[in-house]
Every structure is written in C-alpha cells, then in structure tokens.
Amino acid sequence: MTGLTKRYGRTDALRGVDLTVGKGELVGLLGPNGAGKSTLVKIACGLVRQSGGTAEICGAPAGTAAARRALGYLAELFRFPGWASADELLALHQRLAGSDGGAAERAELLELVGLAEARERRIETMSKGMQQRLGIAQALVGKPALLLLDEPTSALDPAGRRTVRELLEELRRRGVAVLLNTHLLSEVEQVCDRVAIIDRGLLLAAGRPDELARPGGVEIVTGSGVRTFAAASRDDVPEIVADLVRAGERVYEVRLVRSSLEDAYLAAVEAAA
Amino acid sequence: MSDVLVVAAHALRESLRRRVFAVVVCLTLAFGALYAWGADQLFQDVTGFDRNGIGLDARTLAAATLLGLAMFGTLFLGVVLAVFLTLGAVRGDAERGLLQPLIVRPLGRRQYLAGRFLAAASVAAVYVLLVYAGAVVVTGAVGDWWPQHPVGAGLRLAGAVVVVAALALLGSIFLSANANGIAVLMVFGAGLLAGLLGSIGDALQSHTLQTLANTSSWLLPFEALYRDALRVLVAEVPGVTGAIVQLGPLGGSHDAGPLLVPYTLAYLLAVAAAAAFAFGRSDL
Numbered sequence: 001m002t003g004l005t006k007r008y009g010r011t012d013a014l015r016g017v018d019l020t021v022g023k024g025e026l027v028g029l030l031g032p033n034g035a036g037k038s039t040l041v042k043i044a045c046g047l048v049r050q051s052g053g054t055a056e057i058c059g060a061p062a063g064t065a066a067a068r069r070a071l072g073y074l075a076e077l078f079r080f081p082g083w084a085s086a087d088e089l090l091a092l093h094q095r096l097a098g099s100d101g102g103a104a105e106r107a108e109l110l111e112l113v114g115l116a117e118a119r120e121r122r123i124e125t126m127s128k129g130m131q132q133r134l135g136i137a138q139a140l141v142g143k144p145a146l147l148l149l150d151e152p153t154s155a156l157d158p159a160g161r162r163t164v165r166e167l168l169e170e171l172r173r174r175g176v177a178v179l180l181n182t183h184l185l186s187e188v189e190q191v192c193d194r195v196a197i198i199d200r201g202l203l204l205a206a207g208r209p210d211e212l213a214r215p216g217g218v219e220i221v222t223g224s225g226v227r228t229f230a231a232a233s234r235d236d237v238p239e240i241v242a243d244l245v246r247a248g249e250r251v252y253e254v255r256l257v258r259s260s261l262e263d264a265y266l267a268a269v270e271a272a273a
Numbered sequence: 274m275s276d277v278l279v280v281a282a283h284a285l286r287e288s289l290r291r292r293v294f295a296v297v298v299c300l301t302l303a304f305g306a307l308y309a310w311g312a313d314q315l316f317q318d319v320t321g322f323d324r325n326g327i328g329l330d331a332r333t334l335a336a337a338t339l340l341g342l343a344m345f346g347t348l349f350l351g352v353v354l355a356v357f358l359t360l361g362a363v364r365g366d367a368e369r370g371l372l373q374p375l376i377v378r379p380l381g382r383r384q385y386l387a388g389r390f391l392a393a394a395s396v397a398a399v400y401v402l403l404v405y406a407g408a409v410v411v412t413g414a415v416g417d418w419w420p421q422h423p424v425g426a427g428l429r430l431a432g433a434v435v436v437v438a439a440l441a442l443l444g445s446i447f448l449s450a451n452a453n454g455i456a457v458l459m460v461f462g463a464g465l466l467a468g469l470l471g472s473i474g475d476a477l478q479s480h481t482l483q484t485l486a487n488t489s490s491w492l493l494p495f496e497a498l499y500r501d502a503l504r505v506l507v508a509e510v511p512g513v514t515g516a517i518v519q520l521g522p523l524g525g526s527h528d529a530g531p532l533l534v535p536y537t538l539a540y541l542l543a544v545a546a547a548a549a550f551a552f553g554r555s556d557l
Contacts, residue, residue, distance in 0.1 A: 008556075045377045047557040065379045073377045079370040083290040095279045096378035138374060 003053035006039050006201075013039040015201035016053065021146065024175040026168060028188035028209075030265055031198040037181045038076055040198070041148050044179070045073045058145050069098070072139035074132075076150040076181070082124025086115055086134050089123065090141055097142035109137040112170070114163050128155040136164065140171075147171065147178045153187060165191050189261045197268045204268040212264040216257035223250035228257075276380045280388025285396065288358065297354060301404060304346065309411045312339055316416040330514040336418030337507045337518040343408035344506070347401055348430055348499055355397035355438035356457050362389045362442055365450030367557045376557065383549045386442060390545070393438040398431040405430055421509035429502035432537055433495035437461060439544045440493075446551045464489055464496035471500075471527065490529060494537045500527035 006014040014036045021027045031037050042048040043055050046063030060066035080089050090106040099105060110116050113133040123131060132155045139147055153161045161184075168191050171178055182188060188195055189209050196206040205212060217230035218237060222244060229240055234256055241251055288294055319331040363386075366372040376385060405427045413419045420426065437457065444453040471486020473479070490497035504526035507518040518526075 042557070047373055047377065049554070049556060065381065068377055069379045071377070073374070075370060075373045077370045078374060080374070081287055081371065083287060092279070092283055093374070093378065096276065096375065096380050098379060135374075 001040070001044070001053065001055045004040065004043065004050055004055055005052035006036070006043065006048065007051045012201050014043075014050070014053075017198065017201070017203045019196055019203065019206070021177045021179050023145070023177055024172055026172050026178045026180065026191055026193045028192035028195045029179060029181040029198060030183075030185065030188060030195060032269060035199045036201040037198055038150055041073075041150050041179065041181055045071055045148055069142075070144060071146045071148055072141065072144035073148045074135040074139045074150060074152050076154070078135055080123045080131065080134065080138070082122065084123055085120050086110060086123065086126075086137075087119045089134065089138060093138050093141040099142035101142070105141070109140055110134075112140070112167060113137045114160075129157060129160045132156055133160065133163065136167065145177060147176055148181075149178065150181045151183065152180070153182065153184060161187065185260075185262050185265060195261065197265055199269050199272050202272065204272050205264070209261050213258050213261050216263075219255040219257055220244065220251060221253035221255075223252070276384040277388040277391060280375070280380070280385055281392040281395075284358070284389055284392035288392075288396070293357070297400070301350070301400075304350070305404070305407050305411070308343060308346075308408060309415065312411055312415045315339060329517075330510075330512075332416060333418055333510055333514050334518055336412050336416045337420075337510060339416070340408060340412045340420065340506060341503055341518070343412070344405060344426070344430060344499070344502060347404045347408065348433055350404065351397045351401035351430070351434035352437045352458075352461050352495075354400055355393050355434045356441045356454055356461075358393035358396060359389060359438055359441040359445055360454040360457070361450030362386075362393075362445040363552060363555070364445055364448060365453070368449060373557055382552045386545075386548055386552055390439060390442050393442065394435045397434040397438055401431045401434050402427050420506045422505045426502040426505040429498045429505065432534075433498040433502070436493075436495040436498065436537065436541065439541055439548075443544050443548045443551070446548060446555060460493065461495070464493040465499070467493075468496045468500050468527070475527075486527075490527075491536070494533070494540050497527070497529040497533055498537065501529040501533055504528050 001017060001019045004014050004017040004019075005012070017036070017040060019027075019040070029037050029040070039048060043050045044057065044062050046068055049063065055062035057067035058070040060070065084092070087106055087110075090109060093099075094101060094105065101108075107116070107119070110119055113136050115130060115133055115137065118126065118130060118134075123134065126134065132152060136149070136152055139149065153164050156164060165187065168178060168180070172193075180188065180192060192209060194207065195209050195212060197204045197212075217228060218232040218234075218240065220227045220229070220240065227244070229236070232240060237254055237256075241254065244251055315335050316332065319335045361369075363372065376382060406423075409420065409423050409427075440460065441453065441457045444457055447453075448456060467486050467489030470482045471490075474482025474486060490500075507515065507526060509515075510518050
C-alpha cells in the first residue's frame with residue numbers, strides 16, 4: 001500500500017498510509033478505535049474503494065478478481081448462515097474460491113482450528129469463539145498467499161487465543177503473509193514480525209516489536225530497597241553494582257527495564273494527539 | 274456463470290433449510306382449497322342466473338371474475354415471495370456481516386447480484402405459474418370455463434413478479450432490509466392503485482387519471498403486465514358479458530400494446546445496469 005487515502009464525507013479515515021507485508025511475514029496492525037485499521041484492511045480486500053494511493057495484493061490492484069483470489073479474510077463483524085454446518089460453509093467457500101481441495105482440505109482446516117469434531121454441527125449452535133475459529137478456517141480456504149484478519153481473537157478464551165497464535169506461527173512456517181488487526185498488544189508482541197501503529201489515518205510507527213520497545217533503565221534490588229537508574233543501560237550494570245558494593249550495599253537482583261510495546265504504543269498515540 | 278449458480282443455489286438452500294418453502298407450500302395449499310370450495314359454491318349459486326333476459330352469461334362472468342381475483346391473489350403472493358427473497362440481499366446482509374465473506378472471494382459483485390436475482394426471480398415466477406395454473410384448472414374443473422389464452426396471461430403474471438424481484442434487489446443496495454421491504458410493497462400497492470384509477474379514468478373519460486395510470490405503467494411495468502394479463506384472459510369473451518368482465522377486478526384489464534414485452538425486457542436490463550453500477554461503487 002502506497003499513499004493510501006480514504007475519505008468518508010468530510011472525515012479522513014486514512015491520510016497517506018504506506019505499508020508492505022512481505023511473503024511469509026506476520027504484521028500486526030495496532031491503533032485505537034477509529035484509527036482507520038479496519039478501513040485499511042477493507043481496502044486491501046476490495047470491500048471499500050480507496051480515495052487515493054495504491055493498494056496491491058500479490059501484484060494485482062486491490063479489489064480485482066486476481067487480488068481477491070490471493071487473499072483470505074476474516075471480518076471483525078462477521079456472521080455465517082446459521083442453518084449451515086461447518087463443513088457446508090467451507091464447501092461453499094471452496095466453490096467460490098475455486099479450490100479443488102475437496103473434503104481433505106475441509107477436514108485439514110477444521111483440524112487446524114480445533115473444530116474437527118464439529119464438522120457436521122450447525123453454525124447457529126456454535127459458541128462465538130467456535131464461530132471465530134471457523135471464520136479463520138474459512139479464510140484459509142484455497143491456500144491464500146495473504147491472510148487479512150480483523151480482530152480474529154476478540155471472542156476467544158485464553159485457550160482459543162493460544163490455538164490462534166500457534167496457527168499463525170504455523171502459517172508463517174508455510175510462507176503465508178498475515179496482516180493481523182488486533183487490540184491485544186501481548187498477542188502482537190508474541191507472534192508478529194513487525195508492528196504498524198496507526199492513528200487518525202496516519203502511520204505513526206512501524207518496526208519490529210523489540211525495536212519499538214525502548215530501554216527504560218536499570219533496577220537493582222539491594223538490602224536497603226530497590227534502586228532505579230533510569231538513564232543506565234546494560235553496559236553500565238557492572239560499574240553500578242561495583243559502586244554499590246563498595247558503598248556497603250548488599251546486591252540481590254539486577255533488572256534491565258524495557259518499555260513494553262504498550263508503552264511504545266501509548267507514547268506514539270499520545271505524541272500524535 | 275458457475276459463480277452465479279453457486280450464489281443462487283446458496284440462496285435457495287437457505288430458504289429451503291429455513292423452511293420458507295415449506296410454509297409457502299402449506300399456505301398455498303390452504304389458499305387453493307379455499308379457492309376450490311369458494312368456486313364450487315359460486316357456480317352453484319349462479320346456475321339460476323343462466324336464464325336472464327339481457328344476454329349475460331352468468332357462468333362466464335363468475336368464472337372470469339373469480340379467476341381474475343385469483344390472479345390478483347397469485348400476484349400478491351408471488352410479490353411477497355420475491356420481496357422476502359431479496360429484501361436484504363445487499364445492505365441487509367452486509368449489516369449482518371453475511372455478505373462480506375462472500376464478496377471478498379473472486380466472485381464479482383455483478384455475479385453475486387445475478388445469482389440472487391436468478392434465485393428470487395425463478396422461484397417467484399415458477400410459484401406464480403404453478404398457483405395460477407392451479408386456479409385455472411380448478412375454475413375449469415368446477416365451473417366448466419376455460420380461458421382462451423391461459424398461457425399468455427400466466428407468462429405476463431410471472432413477468433410481473435420478476436420485475437418486482439429486480440426492483441427489490443435494486444432497493445436492497447440502498448436500503449436496509451426492513452425499509453426496502455416496506456418500500457417495495459408500497460410501490461407495488463401504489464402501482465396497482467394507479468391501475469385502478471386508470472380504469473376509473475377510462476370509464477369517466479378523465480384525461481388526468483388516464484395519464485397517471487399510463488405513466489405508472491411505464492415506470493412500474495409490473496402493473497401493466499398484470500392488467501394486460503387480465504386483458505388476455507378475457508379478450509375473447511363476447512357481448513355484454515365481455516364488456517363487464519373487461520372492467521375486471523382490482524384495476525381491470527388494459528391493453529398495454531405490443532411494446533409491453535420488449536419494454537419490460539429493456540426495463541429489466543436498465544434495473545440490472547443500475548444495480549450493478551450502484552453496488553460496484555458501494556463501500557461495505
């Protein structure tokens with residue numbers, strides 16, 4: 001995506017966003033509500049037309065049949081026909097995606113998201129979490145090169161989230177690119193190769209999670225309490241400990257403090273406000 | 274084309290599994306039974322009027338009027354079916370989150386619309402033809418009266434519900450499901466009302482009412498098709514009886530002329546083009 005803009009009436013949802021997701025790369029998209037994340041994802045999958053800039057999926061302009069053929073998508077607010085079974089839903093999407101995977105592909109996808117036992121179960125009898133996992137299986141029909149997931153774990157319990165994290169790591173091993181739109185920073189921190197922080201339609205920061213999380217000093221636990229050296233780094237630790245020992249302090253523990261991705265996220269969003 | 278058929282089959286399977294068709298069949302059978310019973314009673318009652326002095330064929334009058342009413346009932350039921358199969362096809366399904374997973378597939382938006390139209394129009398048209406054929410058979414079997422051109426009237430009736438299905442699909446791009454359903458049924462009612470006013474205008478020689486009816490016929494050709502179907506049904510009835518039955522029930526028969534069928538086809542193409550254009554530019 002290059003210089004992507006989107007205007008709804010007088011509101012600028014996107015104001016020139018540049019973003020690339022490489023092959024097999026897992027990119028997390030972070031931002032507060034109304035930042036433009038879902039708009040960006042919807043432009044990528046052709047549900048929304050951009051006002052300016054370019055968006056391409058595997059070399060094809062977003063929204064074209066060739067681009068849609070290369071992607072899988074799970075919307076933030078989705079619903080599947082309640083009367084259908086999990087297997088029927090996947091069969092429908094196989095027909096629409098032109099997949100010739102047949103029953104084997106459907107069984108593999110249901111196994112992948114932990115729904116192998118629910119193959120014949122009607123969707124309206126499934127919990128929201130099960131439907132969300134089925135949604136991920138649906139997005140994977142036809143072996144897409146790029147997966148666009150909009151809040152894929154919002155209705156999942158911790159075990160379900162772990163299943164999705166493991167699934168994302170498996171997809172990375174298979175070379176599938178993933179753009180993950182989520183509010184869960186811990187999730188992004190754990191699985192994403194890169195993070196893009198977006199707010200009010202602008203890309204505020206992008207990089208590896210550990211790049212965005214800055215050093216935050218050194219904390220040393222001594223006999224007289226915790227001493228904080230905010231400006232210190234890892235290289236300063238031996239000298240600080242030596243000074244403390246020389247001064248008669250007993251040193252029990254040394255902690256390198258790093259700002260979390262959450263701190264980096266909040267700093268970026270507040271700086272832009 | 275295969276994508277169109279996949280979408281159409283999916284829409285029909287949903288109606289089948291949601292028991293829409295089961296409900297429609299049960300209620301239609303009840304309607305048919307009531308119609309047969311009513312027809313039997315009516316033909317028994319008019320037997321005594323056969324020997325009137327004004328040349329009125331009471332049996333023909335009763336049969337043509339009854340079948341005209343059945344045609345109106347059939348049209349109404351077919352329209353309700355067409356509307357309910359399409360009222361939330363685009364915006365309604367998008368608001369519920371059902372549409373997006375389908376539209377992001379290689380399937381194009383035009384193919385999606387075509388599939389939904391194919392499902393609704395074919396079901397509504399076949400339904401109308403079957404119910405109408407049933408009414409013709411019952412009227413003939415019970416009253417011993419058969420229309421001269423039953424096929425032409427039935428096809429016009431089927432064409433009318435196809436037009437309504439197309440309008441409902443177009444409306445679904447702009448309106449939520451409830452609003453679209455209400456709007457299309459109101460348009461349908463307004464069209465029939467304009468036809469009725471046209472008949473009054475013909476009787477009173479009111480140029481204003483005639484113009485109103487003609488304009489509505491061009492804007493909403495389902496109304497013209499319905500009145501033309503009534504005309505085809507009773508066109509061959511002679512004498513005083515013919516004059517009375519051509520006034521007909523609920524709007525009366527009206528000759529829309531030879532351009533009606535080609536105009537309707539062009540109208541459907543225009544609605545399809547407008548729907549494809551509007552849907553293609555919609556953000557979901």
